[in-house]
Amino acid sequence: MQLDDLFGAPVLPARFDPAEKALAPKSRINTSEDDANSLRMFLESVARGCPLSSFLSESTVILWLADADGNMIFSVEELFHRDDVTRRVPNNLELQYAEQWQKLGHPSLVGAMPARIAGEMFVDPEEAGGTWVLSNKSGRYGLQ
Secondary structure: OOHHHHHOOOEOOOOOOHHHHHOOOOOOEEOOOOOHHHHHHHHHHHHOOOHHHHHHHHHEOEEEEEEOOOOEEEEEOEEEEOOEEEEEEEOEOOOOOOOOEEEEOHHHHOOOOOEEEEEEEEEOOOOOOOOEEEOOOOOOOOOO
16 A cells, blocks of 8 residues: 555645744654654553653643654654743643743654644543554644
C-alpha cells in the first residue's frame, strides 16, 4: 500500500507562524531514528500505571505527525517565551499562559514543510491498561 493511500498526499500547513518554521520542539521524537525506543518506554510506563508518566500524559498535549516520507514524529506541545526562545514549557491543558508565551504547533515538527496528517495523542480514561488514542485534531495538516 502506498503512503498516499494510508495517510493522504503531503500538504503544506494551512497556516503557520514563522517561529514554527524556525524552532523545533525540544521534546521532538522521530520514530525513524533512535528516538523510537524512548517513546516506546514512555508509552509503556503510562500503560503500567507509573504515576509520573500518567500524570504528565494526562495534563499535557502530545502532538503527532506523519511527515512526507511517512515517518511518525511526536512531541509535547511546547510553548516558548517570545523574549527568549530558549525558554520552553509544556502546554498544560489546565493553565492559561500570558501572551508572551507562544505555542509551537504541528508545523514546528517538520519546520513548516509538507506533511501528510497530524493530530494529538492521549490516554483514553475510559479504557483500562493505558490505551493510547490518536486523533486527527490539527487545523493545519490533513482533513480540514
